[in-house]
Amino acid sequence: MSILLQIEQLNFFKLSTAVLDYVNEALRFFFVEEWNSLYAAGGYPWGNNVASGQYLLAEEFRLYPTARLFDRDMAHVRALIGTGIVEDWDATALFAAILYSKVLDLRRSRGYRSKLRRVTPFSEAEHVDELRLVRNFAIAHANTASVTDVTYQAHMQTVLDALSALLPPTHPVLQNMLVLMSSKTFNTSELEFLQEELANEKEITEKIEKQHKRILENANEIKSMHARIQQLEMYISRDKSKPAEAIYTMFQSEPDFKGDTYYNDMINTTNKLTYGFDFKKFRKYVTDQLNLVKDTDMKLLIRIQLCKGLNHQGQKDEALGILDKMTVEALSAKNSAVIQARVFWRKAYIYNDRGYKEGAIALLEQAECLLTTTQSYEDIAEINYAKANIRLSQKHDNNDVSLKSSVLRHLGKTLEACKQCPGIDLSTLESQVALRKALTHLGFSQQGIDQHSSEEDLHAAEGIVNELLKNKDKLSPRNNLYLYFARSLLAYRRGKVMEARRIELEGRHFAATNHLPHEVQQLEMIKDFILKNERWRIFHKLIIVVILLICVAACIMCYCHYVKFEGEKVSGKVLCQRGSHGLLGKPKDGRFYCYV
Incomplete structure (x- = not known):
């Protein structure tokens, strides 16, 4: 038994075809073209593989570590982007990569833009955002599978205008859009496919909303936990025999490699060679260890020590490049918090040397936050020492008491943390x-x-x-x-x-x-x-x-x-008158004499 579709229902499914099929295809083409216009010349063309996807995530994390893309509820989007295969990306992943990423900032002026046919004064970003709004309000959040003629014509024209601005004039999607807008029928197979796609879109939207709700609930729990910690700190601080910081040990775990004999020897050896400026032996030792070690976390830790040595040699660009690649790799490590924190504070040293003080401080703050649940005194020592150095390198007035006290406080924390690192020199x-x-x-x-x-x-x-x-x-x-x-x-x-x-x-x-x-x-x-x-x-x-x-x-x-003088001759000497000239003689009878 067939179902007779009303014109409003037919409008809805035609609009769904445009949004779910043609828009996604157009965005995939647009993304690859934009990426290649920025990165192909530098040796990173889009290869439609895992390498390209991981490079995008690494660059995004380097440019904007706190981006929305790295929130917990965006894990499925990161997973899709990480595959690097744009044909598998859904609309959410495409909009995240094009609109909200720093690696593909559409506000820049690029040569490719001049090749695009413009039919409206909007920018590329605004056109992409128009497509996003049509998808969200007309499809993803639709109450019924129907669209009035007026709304349908407006949405379809918006989609056509946006695609015309983003694609070359001869692209097949534009031709398909014109055919779809003029069609009066709708095939059953297409209808079933679109209904399934619509159900998937709504399911994903509901999951994201539920995850967002759980995050808000967790945030409230964290706030209450912080309040409790503050109360406990106040209670402990009343007893001077116990440090207030002792409360954190109740919530902290130790990294797996703490106390490990190999780890201690590796750190001590690399530090000795670095501080002794024996960089030839340092390079050989690090290379041998990377070939010998199989554990992923230990390999990451060795590479971080390599970056430390490179920084001491003055090879900051090479060190920063390695650290940028490790930013994403550290996310999947067993001791992720410690390794990420170590990558951040090591990068902070390089940022500070290059005069980027604000960026260095931000990295140190992120590293410190990552260590709130992990007990790693070695990293705490380095973070506080880096903060002290940054404070000293900032412009300040002579005899700035607040600066001096802040620096001495961080240096004191560094020394205290160093004493809590047995086995490491x-x-x-x-x-x-x-x-x-x-x-x-x-x-x-x-x-x-x-x-x-x-x-x-x-x-x-x-x-x-x-x-x-x-x-x-x-x-x-x-x-x-x-x-x-x-x-x-x-x-x-x-x-x-x-x-x-x-x-x-x-x-x-x-x-x-x-x-x-x-x-x-x-x-x-x-x-x-x-x-x-x-x-x-x-x-x-x-x-x-x-x-x-x-x-x-x-x-x-x-x-x-x-002095008043009286003129009188005494023993062949002439008494000086007031205002006369000569050498002052010895006093005699209360008088002064001038030799003439």
């Missing part, structure tokens, strides 16, 4: 932190040197320097050079200018011997600071001497001018 990092604390007390940072330091700061810096001098032979070359910095500046603060200059020259010779050209620039900063202040002190003393001489001369002249 963090002595070099501890020495770096101690030297950084001493230099902070002395008012030294990458932006300059403060004019003054308090006696309390000098006493603290002196204690740190003396302690480090006892183990001077165990310090790395770079740490030894920073010790010269601290000793020279401390001597100057104590008023020992010549000793400060001597230590600074020794440090310069040490830097040349150990091939540390970058650090010599900071020695120049200390030298200029000492000489500038010393010249001012000498000039200041000369001014005082000149002023004193002028005052003495003025006193003598005034005294000679106002």
Whole structure:
């Protein structure tokens, strides 16, 4: 028994055909063309395979880690995009890739745009968004399978205009659209297919809405948990014998590799070779370990250490490229939170070196959030040390008390975390932190040197320097050079200018011997600071001497001018009159004499 369709029902199914078939096909074509216009020249044309899909996700995460695409309820969309086969992408995946991704930002001006035939003044993004709105309101959220003639004509014209702007004039989809708009019948097989597609679309929409609802419920639970944690922290803080941070250990788990003998040896060996600038052995060791190890997580950790060594060598571009690729790979790791956090703070160091302070701070904040449920003191130490370095490299006023206290607080947290890492040799990092604390007390940072330091700061810096001098032979070359910095500046603060200059020259010779050209620039900063202040002190003393001489001369002249003399000859000498000239004689009988 056949069913007689009303005109409104026929309109609905024709519109569904346009939206579910022709629009999706057009968006797939448009996406590939846009991608190739941006990335083909750089060696990354769209290959319609997994490699292309994973590269898109990696680039998107690098550009915008907090994008909507990486929310939990978008997992099925990420899975589709990750396959890289655009023919399998549904409308949700296509709109996510075209409209909401940073890798395909339609607001840019590109050469391909000039090849498109324009029939409206809208931009490409607006045309794609028009297609999305038609799909959502006319199909996905339709109450009944019917559309009035007026609404149908308006929607179909919107779709046709958008497709005309996004596709070349000879594309088959445009021809199919014109045929569909003029047709008066609808085949049964097409109708059944569209009904199935419509049911799938509604099912997916309902799933997303349910997941969104669950996320909101989880958010409320998390808020209540945070409130409870704050209450417990307040309770614990009343007992001074227990640190408030102890509460977090109740909710934290340890990474699988913590305490692992191989992991500890790998970290210690790579750190030793990196800090010792033995990069040839470092490269060989890392390559051998990557070929030897089978565990995925351990391979990721070794590659992160490789990036650390590359950064120390100055090969920041290569290091950043490896870290960008690892961003997506870390999502599927067993110890995902720790490995992602480590990738983020390692990238933050490179961002900071390149002057991108805000990006570096954002990465560190993300890394810190990832570690709220995982107990990894090694990463906590690095994050706090990176924060201290970023704070010191930012522009600030001299003697900024808040900056100094913030830096010292982060450095203190770093030292505390280093003590919680048994089996891992963090002595070099501890020495770096101690030297950084001493230099902070002395008012030294990458932006300059403060004019003054308090006696309390000098006493603290002196204690740190003396302690480090006892183990001077165990310090790395770079740490030894920073010790010269601290000793020279401390001597100057104590008023020992010549000793400060001597230590600074020794440090310069040490830097040349150990091939540390970058650090010599900071020695120049200390030298200029000492000489500038010393010249001012000498000039200041000369001014005082000149002023004193002028005052003495003025006193003598005034005294000679106002003393009254009487003219009288005494023993062949003529008594000076007031205003007469000559050498002042010895006083005799209360008188003064001039020799003539």
